[in-house]
Amino acid sequence: MNVSPLIKxxxxxxxxxxxPVIDMHVHLGPFQGIYFPNxxxxxxxxxxxxxxxxxxxxxxxxxxxxxxxxxxxxxVVKKHPDRFRAYWVINPNYPERIDKEIVKFSKMEGFVGxxxxxDYHRYPLTSPRYEAALKYANEHKxxxxxxxxxxxxxxxxxxxxxxxGKYSEVTFLMGHSGYGEWEKSIQIAxxxxxxxxxxxxxxxxxxxxxxxxxxxxSNKIVFGTDLPWFDPHYGIGCVLFSRIxxxxxxxxxxxxxxELLKHYL
Amino acid sequence: MKFFDCNACFGTFMHRPIRxxxxxxxxxxxMDFYGITEALVYHARQCDDSPxxxxxxxxNSIDGFDRLHGSFAILPLQTGELGSLxxxxxxxxxxxxxxxxxxxxxxxxxxxxxxxxxxxxLMVEKNIPLFISVNESCGGISGWYLIEKILSDAPDLTLVxxxxxxxxxxxxxxxxxxxxxxxxxxxxxxxxxxxxxxxCGKYGAERLLFGTGFPRWNPGGPILTLAQTxxxxxxxxxxxxxxxxxxxxxxxx
Numbered sequence: 001m002n003v004s005p006l007i008k009x010x011x012x013x014x015x016x017x018x019x020p021v022i023d024m025h026v027h028l029g030p031f032q033g034i035y036f037p038n039x040x041x042x043x044x045x046x047x048x049x050x051x052x053x054x055x056x057x058x059x060x061x062x063x064x065x066x067x068x069x070x071x072x073x074x075x076v077v078k079k080h081p082d083r084f085r086a087y088w089v090i091n092p093n094y095p096e097r098i099d100k101e102i103v104k105f106s107k108m109e110g111f112v113g114x115x116x117x118x119d120y121h122r123y124p125l126t127s128p129r130y131e132a133a134l135k136y137a138n139e140h141k142x143x144x145x146x147x148x149x150x151x152x153x154x155x156x157x158x159x160x161x162x163x164x165g166k167y168s169e170v171t172f173l174m175g176h177s178g179y180g181e182w183e184k185s186i187q188i189a190x191x192x193x194x195x196x197x198x199x200x201x202x203x204x205x206x207x208x209x210x211x212x213x214x215x216x217x218s219n220k221i222v223f224g225t226d227l228p229w230f231d232p233h234y235g236i237g238c239v240l241f242s243r244i245x246x247x248x249x250x251x252x253x254x255x256x257x258x259e260l261l262k263h264y265l
Numbered sequence: 266m267k268f269f270d271c272n273a274c275f276g277t278f279m280h281r282p283i284r285x286x287x288x289x290x291x292x293x294x295x296m297d298f299y300g301i302t303e304a305l306v307y308h309a310r311q312c313d314d315s316p317x318x319x320x321x322x323x324x325n326s327i328d329g330f331d332r333l334h335g336s337f338a339i340l341p342l343q344t345g346e347l348g349s350l351x352x353x354x355x356x357x358x359x360x361x362x363x364x365x366x367x368x369x370x371x372x373x374x375x376x377x378x379x380x381x382x383x384x385x386x387l388m389v390e391k392n393i394p395l396f397i398s399v400n401e402s403c404g405g406i407s408g409w410y411l412i413e414k415i416l417s418d419a420p421d422l423t424l425v426x427x428x429x430x431x432x433x434x435x436x437x438x439x440x441x442x443x444x445x446x447x448x449x450x451x452x453x454x455x456x457x458x459x460x461x462x463x464x465c466g467k468y469g470a471e472r473l474l475f476g477t478g479f480p481r482w483n484p485g486g487p488i489l490t491l492a493q494t495x496x497x498x499x500x501x502x503x504x505x506x507x508x509x510x511x512x513x514x515x516x517x518x
Contacts, residue, residue, distance in 0.1 A: 011488075034433025036457070036459075037463040043459075207483075211283060230457065230458060231457065231458045233490045234489070234490045237488055240489065241489075242485070
């Protein structure tokens, strides 16, 4: 069996003191197509404690539908400042609200950036409806977590590439690593210093983490789980049992995220 | 804890996976990396090719490897490709094959009593489990609707549904679990946070089997999830190996 000390520690204790996981892709609350046993902040914190997850960055499911729900994430962060940070969801279906939302966002504590979920909202990442938000994110050097999926008309890796050079001060996190279009996603993360691969769901694909690390090292990969969707141990197990070094595992599970969040922690 | 994988595949695939094991020996090396003791396996050609070719390839490939247990792909008997029911059973006795797998989309047949009655009856009589991925389809039906169709045709069948997907399937499978006592699920993609412990709290641990979905899926996910999920040690061991061992032990060849 693989004898990495980190694997041994997680298998025996479920967590590691030396590897406090940071989850960069989290939601919160019930949602349409799934039963969640643990949807609320206190449930999620129990899961985080069980799995050795120190901090998560979250956008609520409710805000994916109605962006006026974003403000509630500020309350969650305020109540659990050591465990939660938040993204502000931009919904391009309501373009008339976006300028006001950016003003609101600018006055709120606890947010580290924006969240786009274009496959669900049915507007491409390159739509003019995202422009105001992207310009603001560029001016303020924010993180933008984007749902990305291979061959999607709304958020494929090729669309990410079109934004990456134009908004070079934004740090783009490719949620799900452009699932399925691995080669293209890896190329973009390699070519653009402001693009990172985020592993939610992607980690399950056998060999994909080895491939990413082999092609571009482990400094541009961050961990995520969609919690309350997926048990963090599932994703952590996939990272641990990839053919990479313990240094790579630390980079993916917390060190890269610590660097990205250093101004917000 | 002993891990007995109910859902692993090796061989050369038509569509190359990112990482895979081309031979039984290479599969064992993969299993060693993950700490998996035994596996109920199939050969890639049993799905990607005709079962006539694939079943023989499986037998030849795993011969002499005690940690690997084979399973046969089925076809409707009416074409005669797999021989008679008696000859299939005799082959299973000789080679100690204790499970079937169905790939109806690839092999183009209907999962109905009209097509499969003799095989369904044999499986029920001999307690032979049938493994099928929820991603399979046939005759215009797929997913959990196909699973319910199989079970409504053969309610006493021991059916193991593999790779049920991570995007929220409990609303699909829980009504079936409550209705069909011999329906089992592999946990290769049961990623739902709190899912396994919630399921065990309601239905017990008897209905879940450790599976990896290798080579398509990363075995590290279900391994750490099961090792650390909030259930008893006894329940954990049942899922890791005990339930599959019990199912295979019950088979009367």
